[in-house]
Amino acid sequence: MSRLPAASPLAAAPAGNPFFTHLQCRECGREYGRDSATHVCEHDFGPLEAGYDEAARRLVVTREAISARPGNLWRYREFLPVVHPPTTGRATGGTPLLRADRLARRLGIRELWIKNDAVNHPTLSFKDRVTAVALARAKELGFRTVACASTGNLANAVAAGAAAIGLECFVFVPHDLERAKIAASLVHGARVVAVRGPYDRVNRLCSEIAGRHGWGFVNVNLRPYYAEGSKTVGFEIAEQLGWQLPRHVVVPVASGALLTKIHRAFREWTEAGLVDEAPASLHAAQAAGCSPVADAILSGADVVRPVARPQTVVKSLAIGTPADGHYALEVVRKTGGSAAAVSDDEVRAGIRLLAETEGIFAETAGGTTVASARRLIESGAIPRDESAVLVITGNGLKTLDAFGESSLPEPEVIDGSLRAFEEEVLGRGRGAQATV
């Protein structure tokens, strides 16, 4: 296992980033001021992305400097869009990269790694990373109220993050979300608004509210900052592999930001000279009940066709109109990756396979990733003699609903006597023989 050094509570506050210089339209390349209060291009409505002085940065960043810092996501601060010392996320990131030999054997591949964001701090999903960056920037820009449109995990992360720095918080979610994800937002004192309809409805409403109320929506008007936080998954994977790019990465796709930003992370580090240039294929994992990006990849289409009514237990990935879907498609094509769209039964089997082989309980998005990896290895899209990283993005305790009534075995209920145990449990088999 590869783990970054723990952040000591006595460690100096992380510094900001002088190399963050501007925002830039992803479509036409026009540049905007670093503090301009916009997230879309005035000319073509293209999304704005954070831009850096890459030439100056290249002269300063070194493996040694990064290695010497605490193991949270701010160790990559020269690559993140926060100017002043950040006020958030001092224990976020630095999750384990685990060599997964038992799972590798079951999937029939030579070398497999799990990037385990199911144990990210503080809310057990990779959304703690994007939230740490967005909230640090929100604070820097002077927002008093923060909010988000969420499929669940982002709501948890924003609610917890806002509580920890004393900001007002509203989270907007689809009304049919898992109970655990609703509770894990409410408990932090956030106002939780459950909107009737699918995620796309929630997102559209949030765009309207952001335009009128001057709140910082982490994934709407703060999206250029939010999205950059995803790069830290890519940085950690490369650093934990010994400053090398992975050959294959399987990434769950909702809006497509995580997949595109892992790719951007690899590009930035190659250009900064922190890793050698090497092929790194990105593969998209989705659930068949909402697979607009995977469908486009698999059918060779040039456009991502929206899914009007997502139907899957994988609620965290159920975005029918993915904001970065087109860019995700481009990245997969350009890097020689592929995609899979797996059934809900395959998702549940994927969750159990990961748990039974590696002792990691992932949420439905993780089951999607494992099931997709299985298909990609079977089809040869990921050759059996190569190496792959599976990005596990959330924790299984939040999505117990996915198992419903019957897909896990029942516990074996007995009276509290030795005889009852021996007759009813051992006598019944399931392979458990006493070995005294």
Ligand SMILES: *Cc1c(COP(=O)(O)O)cnc(C)c1O
């Ligand atoms: C949000 C989310 C994703 C995907 O994120 P995008 O960047 O929107 O593609 C993956 N896994 C989990 C558990 C998530 O909550």
Ligand SMILES: [Zn+2]
């Ligand atoms: Zn533009």
